[in-house]
Amino acid sequence: MSDDAEPEEIIQTLPLDRWHHAQGARMVPFAGYSMPIQYEGIIAEHLWARESAGLFDVSHMGQLLIRGEHGTDGVDTALEALMPGDFTGLGVDRMRYSLLLDDEGGILDDLMVTRRTGDFYLVVNGATKADDIAHLHEYLPEELILNHLDDQALLALQGPKAVDALARICPGVDMLVFMTAGAFEIAGVPVWVSRSGYTGEDGFEISLPAADAEQVAALIAAQPEVRPIGLGARDSLRLEAGLPLYGHDLDTTTDAAEAGLGFAVPKRRRAEGGFPGATRTVRHFNEGASRKRIGLILAGRLPAREGAAIFDGDDQVGTVTSGGFSPSLQVPIAMGYVAAASATLNRPLQIEVRGKRLDATVAPMPFVPHRYVRQGS
Incomplete structure (x- = not known):
């Protein structure tokens, strides 16, 4: 070699x-x-x-523990400086979906954060865990201890x-x-x-x-x-289930508003800011982003794959980021990003697949209803 x-x-x-x-x-x-x-x-x-x-x-995913000298002291505020979630208000043994952001509000990773009795437990994506660990080591206060549970x-x-x-x-x-x-x-x-x-x-x-x-x-x-x-x-x-996959539907060119992840940025954080890219992210939530993540149902049986161009009339307005055939619905489905003007529900669009334009319709997500067991259900 x-x-x-x-x-x-x-x-x-x-x-x-x-x-x-x-x-x-x-x-x-x-x-x-x-x-x-x-x-x-x-x-x-x-x-x-x-x-x-x-x-x-x-098991390829990264499991991390973060704690301070006295359990969780200071960990919640440190995490809020890197992510837009509400961690100071997170109860013991409760979880939040959140986003690790760069200085422009671009998404470095999506992850799960749980407050436990003596630490915070994070699960990050497998393909990004080395970068996530390096990022956390760089930006967390020195007195906090980060362990990778390899x-x-x-x-x-x-x-x-x-x-x-x-x-x-x-x-x-x-x-x-x-x-x-x-x-x-x-x-x-x-x-x-x-x-x-x-x-x-x-x-x-x-x-x-x-x-x-x-x-x-x-x-x-x-x-x-x-x-x-x-x-x-x-x-x-x-x-x-309409759930985005990091590296396909989410990346550093995407912010939380464009991705339709408003639940990951609660009201307090939008009002107070204090997380990376807060100015851009909050502006997009308040004023509307120029593009949006949408769901699509295609006519026929041929699925659209990542990278396929999305057209509104003669104009390319976006790109498919995930697509395939739905075994549950027996139709091709996809998600992608389009210009906000083309993101209205039930709008007819077209997707270019193998040199042909296939008819598609903007559909609500999830395509199949979530069946989570929530408190009181």
């Missing part, structure tokens, strides 16, 4: 790599890891997760029967509601469980020691409601 040749990317294995192979998974490189894209087939796995419960391995695995159990399957082996988890979390045990293994996920279904994410991942995964998968599900169905499920 010549001196100036690009070094080959090192592909890491997940704690469950052997288990995935034993289940017949087809493995592909993703975010620097060898990951299962499917087991029995993407459509079958997708529909199973919508009807029963699917087990996903998301010895922890992360599993997601998603679907309407997830609670039945998990409560059988993890007593007490059925008491959680959407966006709450707590410490539990599965077969003597300590686990941190949140009632959350990224499929639009009810479900849980389970953080556990990597050394115990195979034992716990096998126990969960042995429940009659559960089958293992790969990356392919995870993507189609989150697209049906």
